Amino acid sequence: MRQASENEKFAVVGIRPQETPQEETRQKWYKGKPLLSMVLLGIVFAGCMGSRFIMTKDPTYMDLLNYNLPPNGEFLFGTDTMGRDIFSMIWYGGKISLLIGLLSTAISTVIAVIFGAVSGTAPQWLDTLLMRLTEILLSVPNLLLVILLQAILGKPGIWSISIVIGVTSWTSIAKVVRTEVRQLRSSEYVVAARCMGGGFFHILWNHLAPNFVSSIMFMVVMNIRSAIVEESTLSFMGIGLPLEIISWGSMLSLSEKALLTGSWWIILIPGIFLVVTLLCMTEIGNYLRRQVNQKESNL
Amino acid sequence: MKKKNYFLYYGRKLLIFLVSVLVLSMTVFYISRLAPGDPLVSYYGDRVEKMSPQEREWAEEKLGLNDALHVQYVHWLNNALHGDFGISYKYKRDVMEVIGSRLGNTLILGGIGFVLVFVLALLLGILCAWYENRLADRIICKVGTVTSCIPEFWFSLMLILIFSIELKWLPSSGSYTIGKEGDVWDRVLHLILPMTIVVISHLWYYAYMIRNKILEEVRADYVLLAKSKGLGKRRIVFGHCLRNILPSYLSIMAISVPHVLGGTYIVETVFSYPGIGTLSYESARYKDYNLLMVLCILSGILVIFCNMVAQTINEQIDPRIKGEEALETSEVVKI
Numbered sequence: 143m144r145q146a147s148e149n150e151k152f153a154v155v156g157i158r159p160q161e162t163p164q165e166e167t168r169q170k171w172y173k174g175k176p177l178l179s180m181v182l183l184g185i186v187f188a189g190c191m192g193s194r195f196i197m198t199k200d201p202t203y204m205d206l207l208n209y210n211l212p213p214n215g216e217f218l219f220g221t222d223t224m225g226r227d228i229f230s231m232i233w234y235g236g237k238i239s240l241l242i243g244l245l246s247t248a249i250s251t252v253i254a255v256i257f258g259a260v261s262g263t264a265p266q267w268l269d270t271l272l273m274r275l276t277e278i279l280l281s282v283p284n285l286l287l288v289i290l291l292q293a294i295l296g297k298p299g300i301w302s303i304s305i306v307i308g309v310t311s312w313t314s315i316a317k318v319v320r321t322e323v324r325q326l327r328s329s330e331y332v333v334a335a336r337c338m339g340g341g342f343f344h345i346l347w348n349h350l351a352p353n354f355v356s357s358i359m360f361m362v363v364m365n366i367r368s369a370i371v372e373e374s375t376l377s378f379m380g381i382g383l384p385l386e387i388i389s390w391g392s393m394l395s396l397s398e399k400a401l402l403t404g405s406w407w408i409i410l411i412p413g414i415f416l417v418v419t420l421l422c423m424t425e426i427g428n429y430l431r432r433q434v435n436q437k438e439s440n441l
Numbered sequence: 442m443k444k445k446n447y448f449l450y451y452g453r454k455l456l457i458f459l460v461s462v463l464v465l466s467m468t469v470f471y472i473s474r475l476a477p478g479d480p481l482v483s484y485y486g487d488r489v490e491k492m493s494p495q496e497r498e499w500a501e502e503k504l505g506l507n508d509a510l511h512v513q514y515v516h517w518l519n520n521a522l523h524g525d526f527g528i529s530y531k532y533k534r535d536v537m538e539v540i541g542s543r544l545g546n547t548l549i550l551g552g553i554g555f556v557l558v559f560v561l562a563l564l565l566g567i568l569c570a571w572y573e574n575r576l577a578d579r580i581i582c583k584v585g586t587v588t589s590c591i592p593e594f595w596f597s598l599m600l601i602l603i604f605s606i607e608l609k610w611l612p613s614s615g616s617y618t619i620g621k622e623g624d625v626w627d628r629v630l631h632l633i634l635p636m637t638i639v640v641i642s643h644l645w646y647y648a649y650m651i652r653n654k655i656l657e658e659v660r661a662d663y664v665l666l667a668k669s670k671g672l673g674k675r676r677i678v679f680g681h682c683l684r685n686i687l688p689s690y691l692s693i694m695a696i697s698v699p700h701v702l703g704g705t706y707i708v709e710t711v712f713s714y715p716g717i718g719t720l721s722y723e724s725a726r727y728k729d730y731n732l733l734m735v736l737c738i739l740s741g742i743l744v745i746f747c748n749m750v751a752q753t754i755n756e757q758i759d760p761r762i763k764g765e766e767a768l769e770t771s772e773v774v775k776i
Contacts, residue, residue, distance in 0.1 A: 274457070278465050281699075281744035282737055285706045289725040293476035371592045375707060378594050381726070397598050401613075404606055413595040420590040428586070 179425035186419050190236035199227035201234040201388055210405055220407040223399045224385070228407065232415055235388035239416075242304050242389065243370040249308025250369075251315060251362055258319025259346050263327050273320075276313050284310055288372075289381055303382055307369050315361050322354035363427035367420050374416060390416045458745055465741040466521075466734065470514050473725075473733055517734070527731035531723065536735045540717065546616050547709070547716035550632065551702035554639035558701060559694055562644055566651025571678065573656060582652075585645035593642045597711040600634050614713040635705075635712045642708075643701055651690065658682040688758040695751040699744040 189196055198218065199205075209225035211217055219228035261272040279287075287310050295302040326332060326349075335345050370390075376382030377391030385392055393412040400408035520527065526536040565581065572578045605613035616631050617624065658664070659682060667677050709718035717736065724732040 274461065275464075277745070277748065278461055278468065278741070281461075281465060281741040282469060283706065283721060283740050286721055286725045286733070286737060287472075289722070290472050290476045294472070367590075374592055375594050379707075379710060379722075394595065394598075401598070401601060401606065404602075406602060409595070409598050409602060413592075413599070416595065417587075417591050420592075421587060424586055424590050 176422075176425040176429045179422035182418060183422035183426070186236065186415065186422075187240065189233050190240055193230075193233035193237055196233050197230035199230045201226060201230040202386075203227075210403060210408075212405070213407055219411045220405075222393065222408050223396050223403070223405070226388075228393070228411055231388050231393055232390075232412060235390050235393055235412070236415065236419075238300060238383075238387065238389040239370055239373060239391065240419075242300060242307070242373045243366045245300075245304035246307035246311070246369040246373075247362060247365045249305060250312035250365055251358075253308070254312035254315035254358075255319055255346070255351070257312065258316040259323050259342075259350060261316070262320040262323025263342075269320075276316065280313055288376065292376075292381060298381070298383055300383070300387065303373055303376065304369075307372050311365060311368065311372070315358050315365065318358055318361065319354055322357060323350055326350055326353055360427050360431040363423055363430060367423040367427070370416070370420065454749060458749065461745050462738060462742060465745075466518070466738055467514065469734060469737040469741075470517065471510065473728070473730060474510055474513070476728070517731075521734075526735050529724075529732040530729045531727060531732070536731050539732060540720070540735060540739070543716050543720050546714065547702070547705060547718060550635055550639060550709070550714065550716060551705050553632075554636055554643075554705075555698065555701045557636075557640045558643045558647060561640065562647035563651055563690070565644070565648035566655065567678070567683070569648070569652040570655035570659070578652075582649075585649060588641050589645040589649075591642075593638055593707045594711050596642070597634070597638050597708060600637065601711075604634060616714055616716075631714075635708045635714055638708045639701070639705060643697075647694070647697070650693070651686070654686045654689070655682055658685055688754060692751040692754040692758075695747050695754060698747045699740060702743070 203226065205221065205225040205227070207225070208217065208221050210223050211221045213220040217227050217229065219232065221227055222231070257272070257276075261269050264272070288306055291306045291309065292298060292302065295306065332345060332349050335349055340348075373382055373389065374391030374394060377389060378394045378397070380395060383389050383392045385395065390412045394409065394416075397409045400406075517527070528534060529536050529539045532539045565585075569578045569581050601613045604611045611634055612631050613634070617628050655678070659678075663681065664677055667681055672680075705714075705716060706718035706722060708714070709716045710722055713719065720732070721736045721740075723729065724736060
């Protein structure tokens with residue numbers, strides 16, 4: 143606000159007075175924040191974490207008498223082709239989907255920050271070499287890389303899927319980190335810290351990270367999102383989690399059968415939960431990105 | 442610039458290109474061999490289980506699978522440089538033939554999809570920027586965000602459920618009805634659903650980028666000048682702003698060629714569309730090594746080539762910055 147009032151003094155000289163929005167002071171704290179998304183995501187998150195209080199049935203129990211039932215009073219969202227209660231599976235499986243999203247993002251962010259920082263502070267030739275390597279890694283189709291890595295790691299489980307997704311999705315964050323670090327590395331405080339004998343990780347954590355954290359925050363949230371998408375896609379295609387490990391993706395892997403019998407609820411319900419979660423994350427991510435001020439249009 | 446420098450310039454690029462392809466082939470070779478799995482299964486099918494150890498050994502010998510890895514690689518490289526990429530274990534035909542028979546389908550799906558994405562994104566982006574923060578913009582932005590959130594495979598499933606199973610309007614799999622191979626209309630019908638997915642899943646990302654770039658441009662000082670000179674909104678947006686963002690859009694689209702063209706894996710798999718996507722999926726899953734190598738290298742070449750095209754475009758636009766730096770500043774983050 144101080145900026146604006148100072149500009150008003152210059153209004154006589156010809157600088158446009160910036161419209162000081164009076165209402166802005168009166169705006170509520172939640173104004174402009176993606177409130178609906180935060181609440182929805184909160185509900186999904188809380189429901190998944192406290193799944194044992196919500197579940198009406200055992201999600202892994204296969205009720206062979208009641209398989210492939212449409213939603214009704216007893217089975218709120220119906221049952222799948224193996225006779226499991228979809229309502230319970232949603233909450234139980236959501237926990238695993240979200241967990242994989244968070245785990246793999248944690249893995250990829252750590253790799254990205256370290257790789258980006260090394261590449262950003264390294265001498266020119268090493269930097270070029272590292273960037274070329276990333277480019278080559280990027281040029282292998284993602285899906286093929288995932289299939290091969292998964293095969294190397296063995297039987298798919300929560301950890302191995304997270305590692306595979308994490309290892310294949312760090313490049314875009316690494317590029318941003320590298321660009322930021324390259325701009326920061328010759329600033330006085332970094333040089334000073336280095337002169338005082340600060341180690342690589344000390345400088346990275348205390349001096350570099352606080353500066354680039356805001357620019358990668360948005361990408362980190364988006365990475366959680368794409369990790370969840372990737373897990374569900376892989377499980378759907380039969381190369382991710384097996385049917386016994388319930389997640390939204392592995393629930394959808396039954397959809398080929400469901401298409402044949404026309405059981406729409408098996409496809410629709412997990413999908414809606416998936417899409418709503420992803421949508422909320424996108425909204426929050428976009429909000430983080432919008433934090434950078436928008437200037438007045440000249441048109 | 443002198444002529445000699447041009448030679449050096451392109452020579453250097455070519456060298457980087459070749460080295461990259463070589464490293465790529467090596468990486469794929471080692472990763473694929475490290476992955477457990479029996480390539481014999483894809484060659485002999487279920488008969489492998491009944492084979493005696495001697496027969497297995499003989500078969501592996503025949504396919505050259507029991508040499509040391511680096512020997513295998515040098516052998517492969519030598520053959521590849523002579524134009525012989527080996528045979529596909531599964532199809533028992535020359536790899537190039539197998540790919541050739543599928544390539545057309547993917548090019549149609551990805552190529553037309555790419556052009557559609559390119560044009561529609563531009564139009565949609567301009568439309569949104571024109572009506573910034575008005576109702577139309579808000580609605581399009583919301584719908585766009587929602588579509589960009591829907592996982593491709595689930596979207597495909599929903600379309601199949603609605604249009605193929607409930608309404609019975611469109612076929613749900615393949616690229617033509619058996620027995621009607623030459624029927625163009627039949628092929629078009631089979632293309633509609635996969636094409637919709639390809640276009641919708643990419644469209645909003647680029648449209649939103651265009652929208653934001655125009656909005657950024659509109660806030661520049663020259664727009665104020667143009668306006669004070671009395672130019673209309675249309676002249677400013679189309680004559681000045683668009684001209685400024687088009688080159689960078691072109692370079693971004695060049696980078697995304699492999700993205701759109703190669704991003705048809707999931708769509709092809711869901712719709713059992715006989716293209717490169719399903720082929721690579723099969724080859725990676727069933728360890729069809731020779732096929733996998735060629736597919737990876739092809740897509741690698743495409744990616745590296747497109748990156749170089751984008752770099753060149755960027756260098757042409759603004760010779761002050763080196764192309765490599767321009768690539769980083771242009772937002773090519775997949776969301």
